[in-house]
Amino acid sequence: MIDIKKDINFRYIFGKDSEPNKIALKGLIEAFVDVKVTNLEILTSELSRNIEEAKKSSLDIQARFGTGEKIDVEMQMCNNRHELAQRMAYYGGQLVSSQIKKGEPYTKIKRSYVLFILDFKWIEDEKLVHTYIKKEKEDYTDIPQGDWNPFVVVELPKAKYKEEMNISEEYAFVLKYCTEEKYHDKIELIKQREKGIFYRMKCANNISQNEMEWLKKLEEERYEMDRAQKVENARLEGIEIGLEKGEKIGSLNTMKENIKTMYKNKCDIQFIAKVLEQSIEYVQNVLNEK
Template sequence: MKGLLDPKMDFVFKNIFGSEKNPNILISFLNATLKPKDLITSVEIKNTDLNKGYIEDKFSRLDVKATTSNNEIINIEIQLKNEYNMIKRSLYYWSKLYSEQLNEGEDYSILKRTICINILNFKYLKTRKFHSGYRLKEIYSNEELSDVAEIHFIEIPKLEEGSDEKDMLVAWIEFLKDPESEKVRSLEMSIDEIRQAKDELIRMSNDDTQRELYEMRAKTLKDKISALNEAERKGMQKGMQKGIKEGMQKGEKKKALEIAKSMIDMGLDKKTISKTTGLDLSEIEKLIN
């Protein structure tokens, strides 16, 4: 058997969790993440197309969209690289999902609870927990305004060794971290949905066409990450150059102030000192006072 594909790659994740053939996988993951009072029993998965154009477009989002039996709209996105804008990005996509439910003239009452789930393969938030969920709350009493908006962040690297695998979300993150680990081998023996996800991953990994598409997507994302790293490097370089320039300017200013003080002690007039040092008259007056 060939090595398994990485389930954290958005192309693979979408094929496993966004598949109409195995909706139980997504249902299990959503119940594990949201822990609703009334369990989700069915999902209608949207945008299942994975054409070549999407895969080769580094700006495309291979996320999983669905509506649930609890009358919710869900969007799941997985990110391998920190783009430093996940909060604003998530709020933007949440607002689009929420507002696009209404056509002109329709009543606000038909708007559904809208949830964005961000799975990150990097540490991002200040919290130590690997899973954080946010809603709209009153800033003093913490009273909830509405549960219509909910945004989750799952930070894979924050999952600690020895976490309780009876928690289904922990089990799913273990699968995403390393589907070939002993932990996952044990989990798939007792949890049907984990076994189904592993079987689908094995099927994809042994399918030459799927592996070729995976390699295409991996190259596209690698190019995107390289572009981000280059932009980051240039930004740091520019920042360093600016810092050096500002440092030199501060050094020159300090030297000019020292010369001005000496000229004041010599009894020279303000205009002469200003002309010699390049300092403003107001700056020289401060030194005199």
């Protein structure tokens, strides 16, 4: 079984425009989002730009329901928590703004959902699924006629196996542990109960050898992109540590703390040196200090 969490595989299984794949995507959406999906249509992953200089955006999966409502489904394995809220807001805004053309009334706009499935913890609690909608600041009443841009966050590390699981817990558990042999029997039981999960596993198992090799090549290319993202995240983490202490990131004490913190978090010496723009020798000397 391939690792469905890897975004190339995720797109291939849930974003393919065939009936089994659409059944799998329908089940995934309904498991995590409070919506009934009918007549699911897979759309292009590219978001249109209103101006030439606007940032080009490519979604993991963009789809539309029979009601005209749209959804962006994102699988995030790389811990990019420093930009995650901004990314969600940008994608949500693009989903809404792309619905109408010049001269058309705003009443044509349909609700758009943004679903982010994370393979890391972002929110400091044990709740598996969080849904954020716009409410009035002081008395927390809903915007009239409902919210037009719900943001749904699913954190897979919070998935735990239980004898009785709801549908969102089942989907999250299968996504998180689909490649782990020790959970094979439990996943088989879940697959027999839930049609969407059955089709998702069927789609994954039906990938040919040629497709597997192609996906592996794309995955290698994606790894280099993720590596660059991790470098940026580590740099931002270092800046954040410095800001919390009220110190400049370039100060000697903060630099040493950053080096030791990154090393404690399993970063290798070469990686630390590159991120903090220090020599390998300097990093090694700091780590050797008592």
